[in-house]
Amino acid sequence: MSEVLGPGPAALTTDRAAYRPGDQGTMTLRNRGSEELRFDLCPRQLERLCGGRWIVTERLPYPGEGFATELCRLAPGATADASFRLARGLACGTYRWRFFGVGDRVGAPAPDGGRLTNRFQVEA
Numbered sequence: 001m002s003e004v005l006g007p008g009p010a011a012l013t014t015d016r017a018a019y020r021p022g023d024q025g026t027m028t029l030r031n032r033g034s035e036e037l038r039f040d041l042c043p044r045q046l047e048r049l050c051g052g053r054w055i056v057t058e059r060l061p062y063p064g065e066g067f068a069t070e071l072c073r074l075a076p077g078a079t080a081d082a083s084f085r086l087a088r089g090l091a092c093g094t095y096r097w098r099f100f101g102v103g104d105r106v107g108a109p110a111p112d113g114g115r116l117t118n119r120f121q122v123e124a
Contacts, residue, residue, distance in 0.1 A: 009033025009076075010102045010115055018121040022088040027097060027117055029080045037074040040101030041082035049094040049119070057095075058087065071101070086122065094119050 010033075015026040031037045046058040074080055084097070098114040 008115075009035070010037055010039070012097070012099060012102070012115055012117040014097070014117050014120050016120065017118075018123055019086055020123060021086055021090040024083060024085045027082050027084065029074065029082075029099075029102060031074045031076050031078055034076050036076070038071045038103045039074055039080065039099075040071050041080065041099060043100040044114075045098050045100075046086075047096050047098055048091065049096075054096070057090070090122050092122050092124050095122055096120070 009031055011030045013028050013030070015028070019025055027041070029037075029039060029041060042060065044060050045056050047054040048057045049055075072080065096119050097117040099117075100114045102115040
Protein backbone atom coordinates (compact mmCIF):
# COMPACT_ATOMS: atom_id res chain seq x y z
CA MET A 1 0.00 0.00 0.00
CA SER A 2 1.38 3.43 -0.88
CA GLU A 3 1.75 6.05 1.82
CA VAL A 4 -0.46 9.11 1.98
CA LEU A 5 1.93 11.96 1.25
CA GLY A 6 0.20 14.76 3.10
CA PRO A 7 1.90 17.60 4.93
CA GLY A 8 4.08 16.75 7.88
CA PRO A 9 6.06 13.66 8.82
CA ALA A 10 3.14 11.36 9.71
CA ALA A 11 2.02 8.80 7.10
CA LEU A 12 -1.00 6.53 7.70
CA THR A 13 -1.69 3.47 5.55
CA THR A 14 -4.00 0.47 5.62
CA ASP A 15 -2.65 -3.04 5.07
CA ARG A 16 -4.85 -3.70 2.01
CA ALA A 17 -6.48 -1.82 -0.85
CA ALA A 18 -9.74 -3.78 -0.56
CA TYR A 19 -11.77 -5.42 2.23
CA ARG A 20 -15.13 -7.12 2.67
CA PRO A 21 -17.70 -6.13 5.31
CA GLY A 22 -16.70 -7.73 8.62
CA ASP A 23 -13.00 -7.96 7.71
CA GLN A 24 -10.27 -7.09 10.17
CA GLY A 25 -7.40 -4.88 9.03
CA THR A 26 -4.40 -2.96 10.26
CA MET A 27 -3.46 0.70 9.94
CA THR A 28 0.19 1.69 10.21
CA LEU A 29 1.51 5.08 11.31
CA ARG A 30 5.03 5.78 10.01
CA ASN A 31 7.17 8.67 11.23
CA ARG A 32 8.89 10.00 8.07
CA GLY A 33 10.37 12.95 9.96
CA SER A 34 13.53 13.61 11.95
CA GLU A 35 11.78 14.31 15.29
CA GLU A 36 9.62 12.18 17.59
CA LEU A 37 5.88 12.27 16.94
CA ARG A 38 3.20 12.13 19.61
CA PHE A 39 0.10 10.13 18.77
CA ASP A 40 -3.04 8.39 19.92
CA LEU A 41 -4.57 6.11 17.28
CA CYS A 42 -7.90 5.73 19.10
CA PRO A 43 -9.91 8.90 18.27
CA ARG A 44 -10.85 8.27 14.63
CA GLN A 45 -13.68 8.07 12.16
CA LEU A 46 -14.45 5.96 9.10
CA GLU A 47 -15.57 7.99 6.07
CA ARG A 48 -17.28 6.86 2.83
CA LEU A 49 -17.08 8.71 -0.48
CA CYS A 50 -20.64 9.47 -1.57
CA GLY A 51 -21.50 11.81 -4.44
CA GLY A 52 -18.08 13.45 -4.34
CA ARG A 53 -18.26 14.15 -0.58
CA TRP A 54 -16.88 12.25 2.40
CA ILE A 55 -19.61 11.11 4.82
CA VAL A 56 -18.83 9.87 8.35
CA THR A 57 -20.07 6.29 8.77
CA GLU A 58 -18.49 5.45 12.14
CA ARG A 59 -16.84 7.49 14.88
CA LEU A 60 -14.64 6.10 17.66
CA PRO A 61 -15.00 6.33 20.52
CA TYR A 62 -18.76 6.00 20.16
CA PRO A 63 -20.82 8.96 21.45
CA GLY A 64 -21.13 8.83 25.23
CA GLU A 65 -18.39 6.21 25.53
CA GLY A 66 -15.54 6.97 27.90
CA PHE A 67 -12.09 6.74 26.41
CA ALA A 68 -8.96 6.72 28.55
CA THR A 69 -5.79 6.65 26.51
CA GLU A 70 -2.43 8.28 26.80
CA LEU A 71 -0.29 9.85 24.13
CA CYS A 72 2.54 7.69 22.82
CA ARG A 73 5.79 8.73 21.17
CA LEU A 74 7.10 7.47 17.86
CA ALA A 75 10.80 7.77 17.01
CA PRO A 76 11.96 8.92 13.57
CA GLY A 77 11.62 6.07 11.06
CA ALA A 78 9.53 3.95 13.46
CA THR A 79 6.01 2.60 12.93
CA ALA A 80 2.99 1.89 15.14
CA ASP A 81 -0.03 -0.26 14.26
CA ALA A 82 -3.71 -0.19 15.17
CA SER A 83 -6.22 -2.85 14.21
CA PHE A 84 -9.80 -2.32 13.10
CA ARG A 85 -12.81 -4.43 12.17
CA LEU A 86 -15.26 -3.23 9.56
CA ALA A 87 -18.96 -3.59 10.36
CA ARG A 88 -20.64 -6.62 8.80
CA GLY A 89 -23.38 -4.44 7.28
CA LEU A 90 -20.99 -1.86 5.76
CA ALA A 91 -22.07 -0.72 2.28
CA CYS A 92 -19.74 -1.29 -0.66
CA GLY A 93 -17.77 1.75 -1.75
CA THR A 94 -14.63 3.84 -1.27
CA TYR A 95 -13.54 4.55 2.32
CA ARG A 96 -10.75 6.13 4.36
CA TRP A 97 -9.95 6.56 8.07
CA ARG A 98 -9.42 9.99 9.67
CA PHE A 99 -7.32 10.13 12.87
CA PHE A 100 -7.51 13.06 15.28
CA GLY A 101 -4.65 12.21 17.65
CA VAL A 102 -1.56 12.37 15.43
CA GLY A 103 0.65 15.46 15.78
CA ASP A 104 3.63 16.57 13.69
CA ARG A 105 6.09 16.29 16.57
CA VAL A 106 6.14 16.06 20.34
CA GLY A 107 4.57 19.22 21.76
CA ALA A 108 2.77 20.16 18.52
CA PRO A 109 -1.01 19.83 18.32
CA ALA A 110 -2.65 17.45 15.87
CA PRO A 111 -4.02 19.17 12.76
CA ASP A 112 -7.62 20.36 13.18
CA GLY A 113 -8.84 18.20 10.31
CA GLY A 114 -6.97 15.12 11.47
CA ARG A 115 -4.73 12.82 9.45
CA LEU A 116 -6.02 10.59 6.64
CA THR A 117 -5.21 7.08 5.51
CA ASN A 118 -5.15 6.01 1.89
CA ARG A 119 -8.49 5.30 0.23
CA PHE A 120 -9.60 1.68 0.20
CA GLN A 121 -12.51 -0.29 -1.23
CA VAL A 122 -15.16 -2.32 0.55
CA GLU A 123 -16.45 -4.98 -1.82
CA ALA A 124 -19.19 -7.60 -1.53
